[in-house]
Amino acid sequence: MGDSVNTCLPFCRMYRSKRFRTLIVKLGALVLVVFYLGSYVFNFQSSGVKRDHEEQVRQEQTATEDVYHYSWPKCQQNLAVANMTGFNTFPRIFQTFMYYRHCRHFPMLLDVPDKCGGAGKSADVFLLLVVKSSPLNYDRREVLRKTWAMERQHNGLWIRRIFISGTTAEGHEKKRLNKLLLAENREYNDILQWDFTDSFYNLTLKQILFLEWMERSCPHVRFLLNGDDDVFAHTDNMVEYLQNRKGNDGRKHLFIGSVNIGMPPVRDNWSKYYVPVEIFAADSYQPYCSGGGFLLSGYTASVIYKMSQSITILPIDDVYMGMCLAKAGLNPESHIGVKPFGQDIPSKKLDAYHPCFYTEVLLVHRFLPAQLYLMWSRVNDPDLKCDSFNKIPARI
Numbered sequence: 001m002g003d004s005v006n007t008c009l010p011f012c013r014m015y016r017s018k019r020f021r022t023l024i025v026k027l028g029a030l031v032l033v034v035f036y037l038g039s040y041v042f043n044f045q046s047s048g049v050k051r052d053h054e055e056q057v058r059q060e061q062t063a064t065e066d067v068y069h070y071s072w073p074k075c076q077q078n079l080a081v082a083n084m085t086g087f088n089t090f091p092r093i094f095q096t097f098m099y100y101r102h103c104r105h106f107p108m109l110l111d112v113p114d115k116c117g118g119a120g121k122s123a124d125v126f127l128l129l130v131v132k133s134s135p136l137n138y139d140r141r142e143v144l145r146k147t148w149a150m151e152r153q154h155n156g157l158w159i160r161r162i163f164i165s166g167t168t169a170e171g172h173e174k175k176r177l178n179k180l181l182l183a184e185n186r187e188y189n190d191i192l193q194w195d196f197t198d199s200f201y202n203l204t205l206k207q208i209l210f211l212e213w214m215e216r217s218c219p220h221v222r223f224l225l226n227g228d229d230d231v232f233a234h235t236d237n238m239v240e241y242l243q244n245r246k247g248n249d250g251r252k253h254l255f256i257g258s259v260n261i262g263m264p265p266v267r268d269n270w271s272k273y274y275v276p277v278e279i280f281a282a283d284s285y286q287p288y289c290s291g292g293g294f295l296l297s298g299y300t301a302s303v304i305y306k307m308s309q310s311i312t313i314l315p316i317d318d319v320y321m322g323m324c325l326a327k328a329g330l331n332p333e334s335h336i337g338v339k340p341f342g343q344d345i346p347s348k349k350l351d352a353y354h355p356c357f358y359t360e361v362l363l364v365h366r367f368l369p370a371q372l373y374l375m376w377s378r379v380n381d382p383d384l385k386c387d388s389f390n391k392i393p394a395r396i
């Protein structure tokens with residue numbers, strides 16, 4: 001100790017002086033500020049570089065392939081599935097399904113990232129209409145855009161529309177159909193398209209890809225109608241129904257349609273719904289809503305997406321949604337206004353397309369484009385009077 005005092009000559013004395021210590025503290029603070037500013041400027045520059053790089057990649061992509069948004073390597077078939085018991089007895093199409101069952105990522109050919117006004121603003125969308133439509137169904141999309149899927153406000157709440165699609169055909173025909181969708185999307189900004197075969201067995205995949213897109217581009221949307229392009233959806237009624245429910249902010253569980261409980265898997269190998277015992281062993285499915293159309297909250301859509309991450313794909317898309325719900329401990333709910341097998345008409349003598357049978361429904365399957373166009377204009381006719389009409393079976 002004494003030593004250190006002795007050896008501590010002018011420098012120590014300087015250090016002990018109060019003025020000097022204040023100076024050191026000030027210098028230290030200055031160094032910190034410079035360092036902080038420096039790292040800020042550096043980060044700013046490097047993120048600028050990163051942005052430039054991304055921009056360049058994007059430009060290169062758009063230059064070579066007009067509408068490339070997210071690319072994924074081509075998913076390879078899994079030949080090992082051929083080793084499973086029963087594989088040789090599966091119908092050919094089911095074998096194809098099995099080879100590609102593990103594939104969950106496909107290049108996106110068409111995207112509408114601003115559909116909901118950007119992820120942050122997506123809570124402004126009250127009802128997003130999500131319509132499965134294959135590239136060939138141009139006529140159906142055209143009619144939907146003019147009728148129930150028209151983008152508009154109802155009771156001050158926004159209704160938006162998106163079609164979800166894969167690709168069909170091969171070679172030139174595939175290219176032609178992709179061009180059709182590209183042209184449509186340029187005009188309407190309402191198509192999501194991924195580069196996978198748009199087939200019945202790939203509908204579950206399409207559903208999962210949509211949910212993934214929603215998490216990215218439309219995460220706070222309040223409600224969704226998930227449906228086919230051949231249904232009559234009374235979207236004004238849907239908005240009113242959802243608006244009048246308690247907790248209409250979409251942050252609670254809601255999954256509504258025509259519920260099937262205890263449905264056994266189809267075991268006839270000629271049926272399009274055939275599912276071999278080797279793939280699904282139980283003798284009934286979890287409760288699920290018929291796929292023609294159902295309503296769900298943004299919350300439930302997001303839960304289903306999370307559950308889907310760990311559930312192997314089953315080709316029947318509506319059953320698969322039920323499996324995801326069950327895994328989350330949630331139930332689908334029935335609504336009498338959803339009619340997957342057409343409207344019940346009390347007598348064969350009555351006109352099944354009388355608009356008064358449809359003024360209070362939510363959704364009816366199935367309609368041809370021309371019927372849809374006519375029905376939508378008739379139910380919206382301000383002169384339509386249904387008060388004395390016997391519409392008891394149609395009542396919600």
Ligand SMILES: *[C@@H]1O[C@H](CO)[C@@H](O)[C@H](O)[C@H]1NC(C)=O
Binds near residue numbers: 079080081083
């Ligand atoms: C199928 O099983 C056999 C025997 O276990 C194995 O040798 C073969 O590699 C398997 N095939 C594939 C494609 O995994």
Ligand SMILES: *[C@@H]1O[C@H](CO)[C@@H](O)[C@H](O)[C@H]1NC(C)=O
Binds near residue numbers: 090092269
């Ligand atoms: C259906 O099963 C029967 C009997 O197992 C078989 O003979 C037939 O080839 C199968 N059909 C298809 C389309 O796989």
Ligand SMILES: *[C@@H]1O[C@H](CO)[C@@H](O)[C@H](O)[C@H]1NC(C)=O
Binds near residue numbers: 093196200
């Ligand atoms: C599903 O799509 C993939 C990718 O295009 C395709 O390879 C596969 O054959 C399709 N599956 C069925 C059953 O159509």
